[in-house]
Amino acid sequence: MTSPIRPAARENSRVALVTCELFPDLWEDDFPLRDSLRERGVHVDAVSWDDASADWAAYDLVVIRSPWDYVPRRDAFVAWARALPQLLNPADIIEWNTDKRYLGRLAEAGLPVTPTDFVAPGQTWTPPASGEWVVKPTVSAGSQDTGRYQLPAQRDLAEAHVARLLAAGRTAMIQPYLAAVDTVGETALIFTPDAGGELTLSHSIRKGAMLTGPDEGTIDPGSEQITPRTPSQAELDVASRVLAHVPGGAARLLYARVDLIPGPDGDPLLVELELAEPSLFLSESPGAATRLADAIVSRL
Structure with missing residues (x-):
């Protein structure tokens, strides 16, 4: 210790x-x-x-x-x-x-990741015939340049969004819209080191749905509907598996946020592993800021 x-x-x-x-x-x-x-x-x-x-x-x-x-x-x-x-x-x-192509690497490692197609500049994208889909760039923050599209009705808008990203030299990613976010919501599990330096669950929250339509652009920080949540054992298990695949080991981390949404079968899918600059929702859990401050002091 x-x-x-x-x-x-x-x-x-x-x-x-x-x-x-x-x-x-x-x-x-x-x-x-x-x-x-x-x-x-x-x-x-x-x-x-x-x-x-x-x-x-x-x-x-x-x-x-x-x-x-x-x-x-x-x-x-x-x-x-x-x-x-x-x-x-x-x-x-x-x-x-900071490049969400890491999701593809985690999926290749066998982790339960939201299915994602990546389209790089110079490549072409053929939209799915139907369904609800999310289009966003692989480098983004705060839901910048992110849109939700119902196909086939909004096919042209979805294609234009992907084309706009590619023309700017950016890589696009396309994911199915996970409908459970509208009911169950998204679970964010926040981890910080304990007194012994081991990354441990600090707190978790529920985030409500944010995307309402095509290319909403930047969503202001703080516009999310946030409430405390106790994660399920299945969510804890997925988060543990994901953190075990952090390059160099999770022990190097000061904080981590694992975002999960239930897939069509109800099992949690990884939406994002936030290790760079995530909101940690410190105001949503008594003691969360204290735990993180203690972890920082222990690194000095």
Whole structure:
């Protein structure tokens, strides 16, 4: 078990919580984390990832939280991450997880992933004959450039959406719309390290459906309908299997969010494994911010 840091050592510690110019003082859900760290004597700053004046070397740890404007500059974001050895989560995880093609790799490993077709620039896409489908880019955040289409009625709109992504040099991904999200909702399981450093379930929440139609664009953070949820054993089992396939091992992670929706047979399917910059819904669970703050202090 990691030994607790003496108060004097904490007072000399500096942590940067990474954000962007859209939220210069952090996204509001991270306020409890900031405050909990300060209560432990840690000096905390909110710093935009692309702030040219930032002195990253002055921080003992750099923790990614809400740099949600990186999407059109992902290469620059990954390069920034790779320059910071004290970054959490680590830079190679950031690179792997900010391109949703990782879902294909997890599916190849035998995990229960939402069926996904990937269409890269230069390839063609033949829409399914019928059904409800989701189209989005493999690099996105906050449901940017994401749409829901009923085929065949909205075939032209779906084709235009894919063509628009490909013309911009982006890879498109097409998934069946999982109808259970409209009733059961989506379960997000949030994991943080325990006192012994083992990634453990901190809390979980239910998210309501967000997509209502074609290419809705950016959905504002905080517009989701969030309520606490106790995950089922099946959801816990899938989350455990998914985390076991994190490159380099889940023990390196400061946080992880596993998003699941029941498939047509009722069994949970992985929608996303969020390791880069997810909302952690710290305000939705008493003690969640405290647990994450303790994990950060243990890494100092």
